[in-house]
Amino acid sequence: MIQRILIIEDDAxxxxxxxxxxxxxxxxxxxxxxxxxxxxLTSKTEYDVIFTDINLSGKETGVDFLAECKTRGITTxxxxxxxxxxxxxxxxxVRQGGYDxxxxxxxxxxxxxxxxxxxxxxxxxxxxxxxxxxxEAIFQSVSDAMLSVDKHLTxxxxxxxxxxxxxxxxxxxxxxxxxxxxxxHKNLCSEECRRRLxxxxxxxxxxxxxxxxxxxxxxKHSSVYTLKVSPFKNGHNESNGAVIAISDETRIxxxxxxxxxxxxxxxxxxxxxxxxxxxxxxxxxxxDIRSTVLITGESGTGKELVAEALHFSGIRRDKPxxxxxxxxxxxxxxxxxxxxxxxxxFTGANTDRAGRFEKADEGTLFLDExxxxxxxxxxxxxxxxxxxxxxxxxxxQPIKVDVRIIAATNRDLKELVAQGTFRxxxxxxxxxxxxxxxxxxxxxxDIPLLTDFFLKEFCLEFNKKIEDVSxxxxxxxxxxxxxxxIRELRHIxxxxxxxxxxxxxxxxxxxxxxxxxxxxxNSSRSDQKNNSExxxxxxxxxxxxxxxxETARILGISRQTLYRKLKDAGIE
Numbered sequence: 317m318i319q320r321i322l323i324i325e326d327d328a329x330x331x332x333x334x335x336x337x338x339x340x341x342x343x344x345x346x347x348x349x350x351x352x353x354x355x356x357l358t359s360k361t362e363y364d365v366i367f368t369d370i371n372l373s374g375k376e377t378g379v380d381f382l383a384e385c386k387t388r389g390i391t392t393x394x395x396x397x398x399x400x401x402x403x404x405x406x407x408x409x410v411r412q413g414g415y416d417x418x419x420x421x422x423x424x425x426x427x428x429x430x431x432x433x434x435x436x437x438x439x440x441x442x443x444x445x446x447x448x449x450x451x452e453a454i455f456q457s458v459s460d461a462m463l464s465v466d467k468h469l470t471x472x473x474x475x476x477x478x479x480x481x482x483x484x485x486x487x488x489x490x491x492x493x494x495x496x497x498x499x500x501h502k503n504l505c506s507e508e509c510r511r512r513l514x515x516x517x518x519x520x521x522x523x524x525x526x527x528x529x530x531x532x533x534x535x536k537h538s539s540v541y542t543l544k545v546s547p548f549k550n551g552h553n554e555s556n557g558a559v560i561a562i563s564d565e566t567r568i569x570x571x572x573x574x575x576x577x578x579x580x581x582x583x584x585x586x587x588x589x590x591x592x593x594x595x596x597x598x599x600x601x602x603x604d605i606r607s608t609v610l611i612t613g614e615s616g617t618g619k620e621l622v623a624e625a626l627h628f629s630g631i632r633r634d635k636p637x638x639x640x641x642x643x644x645x646x647x648x649x650x651x652x653x654x655x656x657x658x659x660x661x662f663t664g665a666n667t668d669r670a671g672r673f674e675k676a677d678e679g680t681l682f683l684d685e686x687x688x689x690x691x692x693x694x695x696x697x698x699x700x701x702x703x704x705x706x707x708x709x710x711x712x713q714p715i716k717v718d719v720r721i722i723a724a725t726n727r728d729l730k731e732l733v734a735q736g737t738f739r740x741x742x743x744x745x746x747x748x749x750x751x752x753x754x755x756x757x758x759x760x761x762d763i764p765l766l767t768d769f770f771l772k773e774f775c776l777e778f779n780k781k782i783e784d785v786s787x788x789x790x791x792x793x794x795x796x797x798x799x800x801x802i803r804e805l806r807h808i809x810x811x812x813x814x815x816x817x818x819x820x821x822x823x824x825x826x827x828x829x830x831x832x833x834x835x836x837x838n839s840s841r842s843d844q845k846n847n848s849e850x851x852x853x854x855x856x857x858x859x860x861x862x863x864x865x866e867t868a869r870i871l872g873i874s875r876q877t878l879y880r881k882l883k884d885a886g887i888e
Contacts, residue, residue: 319435320344320361324354324368324381325397334367337424338431351376355384363392365434367418370398382412391441393434397422461562464548467521467555469493469514478562493517513543513560520545521555531565539566585621586769587762591754595622598751603630608701610686610746611724613753615873616803619724620684622751626722627680635679638672643685643876651693652709661710673706673717680720686746687727687738698742721746726877756798756805763793763805770806771821774813782813785821792823796830799856800871829860850885853878857887 321343325331328349335345346361348354350373358366366385370378378396385394393415415434418426456475463474463484471488478484493514512529520527528544542563547555585595602609603626611619620639627637645653648662656671672681689697700706701721705714723746732738756763767785775782789812798804812825860866868878882888 318342318344319364320346321431322346322348322354322357322361322363322366324348324350324366324372324378326350326369326371326373334422334427337427341428341431343431350374351381351384354381358385358388358390358392364438365415365431366392366394367397368394370396370417379412382414386413391438391445393438393441395430395434459563461564462559463488464557464559465493465517466557469517472557513562516543517545517558517560520547520558524549524553524555539564541565585618585625586765587759588765589754589759589761591759592762595751595753598749599625599629602626602749602751605630606720607748608721608723608746609748610729610750611722611753612729612750613726614755614801615726615877616801616871617753617755618802619726619753620682622753623680623682623722623724627682627720632679632720636676637680637682638676639682639684640672641684643688643874647690647693650689651696654693655696655706655708657709658711661708665710668708671706671708673700673719674715676719677717678719680722683721683723685725686723687725687729687732691737691739694739694742698739698745701742701745727880756801760794764790766802766805767793767809770809771813774810778813780813780816781819782816782821783819785812786823788823789821789826792826792830797851797855799853800873803873804871829866850887853881853885854887857882 321338323331323334323338323345325334325347326349331347331349335347338345346357346363348357352374354366354368368378368381372378372381378398382394382396385392394413396414396417397420398417399420415437416430418430458475459477461475461478461484463478464472466472469492471484471491471493474484474488478488479486494510509532512532516527516529524547526544526546528542530542531540532543533540542565544561544563545558546561548557548559550556585592587593587595599622609623609626611622613619623639624637627633640650640653642650652661652669652671654671654673656669656674657665658668659665683697696706700717700719704718705716707714729738729743729747733740733743756766767790771782771785774780793805800807808826808830809821811827812821816822816825856867856871857864864875864878868875871878873881
């Protein structure tokens with residue numbers, strides 16, 4: 317490609333001499349005699365090198381032309397030609413961005429030498445600029461947060477994706493990672509998240525190696541990130557900064573969890589008994605409808621697994637399932653968790669926060685232990701079910717949601733309605749369809765299947781090769797009342813899998829507090845199949861010598877639930 321040259325010279329003879337000489341050497345040459353003509357030409361054509369006399373006709377000079385080019389962002393090398401060179405004029409020309417200067421009279425071989433050098437410089441500069449622009453375009457276009465810091469952890473650059481992260485803002489450049497002010501400071505992530513970032517950057521700069529943290533969860537925003545830091549090296553192979561890449565993997569993490577649940581829920585609900593066949597049929601019938609479902613049954617019967625099965629086998633499978641344990645939170649905390657709050661709604665509400673209803677939009681909200689919510693929350697929940705809308709705590713702006721409600725309880729809601737502690741209208745709203753899960757003692761033929769399932773699970777987890785459970789243990793399992801239901805059975809198998817040192821689990825591998833029938837008790841133990849829950853609780857309490865904490869642990873229920881069951885059964 318032929319290089320283009322512009323010559324700005326008010327002396328017509330000299331201007332023509334330069335043009336002819338450079339044209340003979342293979343260059344395309346344009347000429348101008350004064351400032352305005354030169355400005356017009358450079359507006360239309362991109363030149364590889366420009367020669368300009370320092371003194372031009374008119375009031376503008378060659379230095380003025382340099383300044384004009386700088387203002388317009390023209391990076392072409394400009395060579396100043398002067399008839400009266402001084403240190404000051406040369407220095408001013410270089411300061412304004414001049415590439416070089418020539419003294420009159422100009423020798424043609426020197427003119428050619430400077431021309432070739434300026435063109436090489438321009439070619440390198442353009443390639444470097446193109447490379448930098450490409451890097452900048454890549455830097456800004458990637459969805460990951462990208463930023464660079466110097467060895468003092470001062471942020472030197474960041475892309476727009478980084479601004480979306482709670483730790484950075486448009487004002488972060490020039491500030492230190494460990495001390496940011498303004499908008500970035502107001503929206504800082506948790507201290508734990510910020511410290512993890514700083515420690516990883518320092519590790520990379522100190523060791524001179526890439527450092528990374530794979531899929532860490534921000535405790536403040538429940539987001540999952542992967543962090544990778546690579547050091548910058550100088551000519552002495554010393555780290556003088558680092559580039560940081562942060563990728564948001566929250567959605568991928570959620571999808572992975574959902575995929576695992578979707579793949580495993582059918583395997584997790586184990587049973588061939590008649591009661592379980594009815595449950596499977598109900599799940600299949602209810603999976604693709606919007607109606608509210610109430611799951612009832614004793615603690616440990618698998619209510620949460622059924623809720624997951626309803627969600628992941630239905631049309632909302634690709635949307636979130638959000639879970640809330642209503643008995644684990646106080647009334648005020650539960651209200652904020654369900655409906656969210658706005659900034660300033662109460663002490664400590666420093667930012668707006670989305671509630672579980674908002675997060676479950678178009679998906680499913682699973683309300684476990686629904687029988688324990690207060691009358692105030694019962695009224696608000698009823699409104700959501702009726703109107704499909706709610707307000708955040710501290711706000712009056714209604715928010716519309718499309719959420720399927722699945723509720724669960726081990727309490728008798730009908731009895732609570734009779735006692736006046738649970739709203740009758742809410743009860744019937746929740747109980748559009750009820751799935752009543754059988755207790756384990758009512759589906760004993762499933763015990764061998766469940767035992768085998770849990771044994772395989774724990775053998776994989778503990779890297780053990782246990783092949784089976786002895787017939788004596790199965791006999792004990794079939795005769796035991798299982799007040800803690802499937803959760804208690806799983807606890808027993810987990811304990812035995814840890815203790816067992818052979819290929820078969822025997823009765824000696826079972827927990828010491830597990831009920832075993834003695835010779836004198838064999839006849840009465842067989843009758844326990846029909847025992848009531850009160851009798852089963854009483855048996856468990858006696859076996860632990862009335863230690864409530866130990867009883868709750870082996871039954872797989874909370875102490876609060878145990879106290880309620882004892883009270884309902886009239887056991888003091």
